[in-house]
Amino acid sequence: MFSKWRKKSTESKVLEIPSPLTGEAVPLTQVPDEAFAGGHMGPGLAIVPSEGRLVAPFDGKIVHVIKSSHAVMMEHPSGLQFLFHLGINTVSLKGEGFTAHVAVGDKVKAGQPLIDFDLERIREAGYPVISPIIVTNAGDVTNSVETLSGPVTAGGSVILKAVLKS
Numbered sequence: 001m002f003s004k005w006r007k008k009s010t011e012s013k014v015l016e017i018p019s020p021l022t023g024e025a026v027p028l029t030q031v032p033d034e035a036f037a038g039g040h041m042g043p044g045l046a047i048v049p050s051e052g053r054l055v056a057p058f059d060g061k062i063v064h065v066i067k068s069s070h071a072v073m074m075e076h077p078s079g080l081q082f083l084f085h086l087g088i089n090t091v092s093l094k095g096e097g098f099t100a101h102v103a104v105g106d107k108v109k110a111g112q113p114l115i116d117f118d119l120e121r122i123r124e125a126g127y128p129v130i131s132p133i134i135v136t137n138a139g140d141v142t143n144s145v146e147t148l149s150g151p152v153t154a155g156g157s158v159i160l161k162a163v164l165k166s
Contacts, residue, residue, distance in 0.1 A: 019152035044134040069098035097121035
């Protein structure tokens, strides 16, 4: 009877996502691939990695692993999905220099290794190591996505803040 007098919560939930890589976070516009740089894949940022290990930035579920192990998609419990893409045009390496430690359906914990990759192998092949981090379903789950830049440490530095829809 008095439910109409209850105050609706207008407080938004802000989700902070730590970095899955150690290196330098930069705007997507610095990625030498228009699909990423133009935001066509979704909002996000990129990291120029200084170490060859991608870790789970949060507890979640693996929803896709690219056959050549150069990219993985992970889902946060909020429903937000992320694409972690290691390097640019690295699909051409056909998995050489990439070792996936997860499979589709795996539940992972923050800090757990997802993919090890050989930075020198990628550079020797002539590919950029800059690695896009994309929110693939931002419009479905968030009101806004804010990205941060600068030096980052895997599992430690927050790289992205998303205001979730209520």
